[in-house]
Structures are given as structure tokens and as C-alpha cells.
Amino acid sequence: MTIPADASTDAVARPARMVLPLRPELADEVPYGAPQLDVPVRLNVNENPYPPSDAVVATIAREVAAAARGLNRYPDRDFAALRADLADYLAVESGVRVAPEQVWAANGSNEVMLHLLQAFGGPGRTALSFAPTYSMYPEYARDTHTRWITGRRAEDFTLDVDHVVETIEEVRPSVILLASPNNPTGTALPPEVVEAVLDAAAAIPAVVVVDEAYAEFRRSGTPSALGLLADHPHLAVTRTMSKAFAAAGLRLGYLAASTELVDALRVVRLPYHLSAVTQAAARGALAHRTELLAQVDALRAERDALVVWLRAQRHAGRPLQVADTDANFVLFGTFADRHATWQALLDRGILIRETGPDGWLRVSVGTPAETAAFKDALIDVMTTQES
Numbered sequence: 001m002t003i004p005a006d007a008s009t010d011a012v013a014r015p016a017r018m019v020l021p022l023r024p025e026l027a028d029e030v031p032y033g034a035p036q037l038d039v040p041v042r043l044n045v046n047e048n049p050y051p052p053s054d055a056v057v058a059t060i061a062r063e064v065a066a067a068a069r070g071l072n073r074y075p076d077r078d079f080a081a082l083r084a085d086l087a088d089y090l091a092v093e094s095g096v097r098v099a100p101e102q103v104w105a106a107n108g109s110n111e112v113m114l115h116l117l118q119a120f121g122g123p124g125r126t127a128l129s130f131a132p133t134y135s136m137y138p139e140y141a142r143d144t145h146t147r148w149i150t151g152r153r154a155e156d157f158t159l160d161v162d163h164v165v166e167t168i169e170e171v172r173p174s175v176i177l178l179a180s181p182n183n184p185t186g187t188a189l190p191p192e193v194v195e196a197v198l199d200a201a202a203a204i205p206a207v208v209v210v211d212e213a214y215a216e217f218r219r220s221g222t223p224s225a226l227g228l229l230a231d232h233p234h235l236a237v238t239r240t241m242s243k244a245f246a247a248a249g250l251r252l253g254y255l256a257a258s259t260e261l262v263d264a265l266r267v268v269r270l271p272y273h274l275s276a277v278t279q280a281a282a283r284g285a286l287a288h289r290t291e292l293l294a295q296v297d298a299l300r301a302e303r304d305a306l307v308v309w310l311r312a313q314r315h316a317g318r319p320l321q322v323a324d325t326d327a328n329f330v331l332f333g334t335f336a337d338r339h340a341t342w343q344a345l346l347d348r349g350i351l352i353r354e355t356g357p358d359g360w361l362r363v364s365v366g367t368p369a370e371t372a373a374f375k376d377a378l379i380d381v382m383t384t385q386e387s
Ligand SMILES: *Cc1c(COP(=O)(O)O)cnc(C)c1O
Pocket: 046, 107, 108, 109, 110, 111, 134, 179, 182, 183, 211, 213, 239, 240, 241, 242, 243, 248, 252, 253
């Protein structure tokens, strides 16, 4: 008997039909994320268009250098100094003072949400939201084996209190996720709606998460849900440094809630989840809050002007529809073939987001030069599509 020449290679080759034991519900899933394309004008993921100033960069570099000297040690697991700074920031920004123990943070508010669902969702439990809303929510639910249910928003993207309360009573969720201002519509929730949700949730009981990723951009007169924390131990208000704070690359999200709720999140977090470098960089950025908040005012003015301009445009024989917005983006439409409009803008070097209900597109507020480029391109595209 002869041994085939390649027998030894055969022996170590992979079995031809090796199938990884992937969770079946992940079989057809693809990783989440908007296209990251290198084009001149990127208005697709609601970032702050202004890079940190030299002063901010210098402070962050100094703080990170100091942290680097202690990198042989694990970081402060409870990030006490950062929590105190975040509590101070919230007091200045919204007038609501919470204790540092009422603040929680993680690598982006995405991880904060995951902690919330790890603690309060899970097998046999349900998370409820109202669509259209943030497309990441169902992923947190999936990853924590939490059932995911959505009610609906009204035509103008607001929430109808009766529908919301009925749905809560029917679905009996353990977590209710409400983005305010909502992504992708820009709609902020009036406090009486949040209070009605809190009352219905208390009877279940459910935790109510108000996702205020865009809160700093709200128009004057729109209150933050932070004002409701004192009376509602089942409320969590999440925030992020990714949008208004011009630090999407930092990955720092946080929330304010009752100490009891925060203590539950401390149980599910990975030990040392916030690196010493992240903690130091975040504190460095927060030290410049006055400068950064001034920039937010400029972006709000730019946003309001963009809404007025869009509403003055006509497409397919009628004015463009533009959703009221308290965020740093605008949802507008409708287009018979929104993908064609999106692609035509991209061909002109402008990247926006194809999201929201059919026919709508979302554009982030950029610098005045970026907004001007977007307007020129949109006029060009709409004229071309109509001729
Ligand atoms: C951008 C965004 C966030 C922020 O996510 P990070 O992980 O903090 O960057 C949270 N919620 C909504 C609705 C968002 O649009």
C-alpha cells in the first residue's frame, strides 16, 4: 500500500464542511453601521463638524499623559472623578443637579444602553419603543435575548399619549426606550408625554430610558427629562459626548438615574470597562464645556436656518416636507426614489443618510460651507430629476 504524497497535508486540512456554532438568530445579520466614505462633505452620522480647538487638544494631551504614567495599574473601576465632572456638566447644561453616584458612563451611550438591557431586559422580557426611531435599539435587544416590540409614532412623528399608554399596558415591557430628540426624526418629547409614560411604566414595573443623545441641540423652551429624575427612580436619562460635545472618537456616553438603578448597572458592566485613557480624555474635554456649548449655539442657529431653507424648496410640484427638529440634523422629503437622490448627492461629493420612513432623507448640520455645498447640490439634483 502506498501513502499518497499529500497525506500529511490532508491530515491537518480543515474539515470541508465545518460550520461554526453561531446563534441561529445571528445567521443573516450583518454588522451595523453607516457607510464610512471618504468624500468632501460628510453629513451622515450627526457628528459635530468642528474638530476640537488647539486648547482642547492641549488639555486632553496633558491629561492623557498624566494617566499614561499610571497605566501599569488598572483604572478606577468606578471612575469617581469623571462621574463628578459629568454631574457638574449636567447641572450647568440643564439646571438639574444630580449626585456623582447617580451618574453612570461607558464606551459610548451604545454601551450604556447595553448595560441597561443586560440589567433590565433578558430572556422572557420585552423592550418597547416607538418607530421610526434609532436603528441600534433592536440590536441591543437581540444581543441580550430581549424581545423587541415597536409601537408607532403619529404622522408628524410625535407620540400619541393614548396609543403609548395602551401599548405599554398591553405589551408589559420591562424596558421602554424613547429617544428625545428622536433619531432620525428630530422630534423632542414634551414633559407631559414622558410623565404619562413614567406613570404607566411604574405600574408594570418598567424602566424608562429617555435617550437624550442630542439634548444640547434642543430649541429653547424644550425641557430635558433630567428634571423628572427626582420623582422617578425608574427613569434613566442617557447622554453622550459624541454629538454636541464634538468627541465621537472618544467613545464616552453616560446617564443620570436613581442610585438604585445605577447600582444595578454596576453589576453587569465588565470590570474596568472605562480605560484610564478614556477617563482622562473625557475629563480634559469636559474642562472646556463653556467653549463647546458656545459652538452648539452656532449649530442650532445653522439648523434652524436650514429648516427654513428646506421648507422653501419645491420638489415634484410641492414644497419639501421637513420634520420639526430639536437635534443637529433634519429629516426631509419626500422623494419618489430616495436612493437615487442620495446617490446623486453622493456623486456631487455630499454624503447624507438614507434613513427614516420611505422617501425621506436625513442630513446633519455641518459648517456654513458644508451646508452651502449641500444646498447647491440638492438644488442641482432636484432640478436634474425634474427635467
Ligand atoms: C448617535 C446616537 C447615540 C450616541 O451613541 P454613542 O454610542 O454615544 O456614540 C445614542 N442615541 C441616539 C439616538 C443616537 O443617534
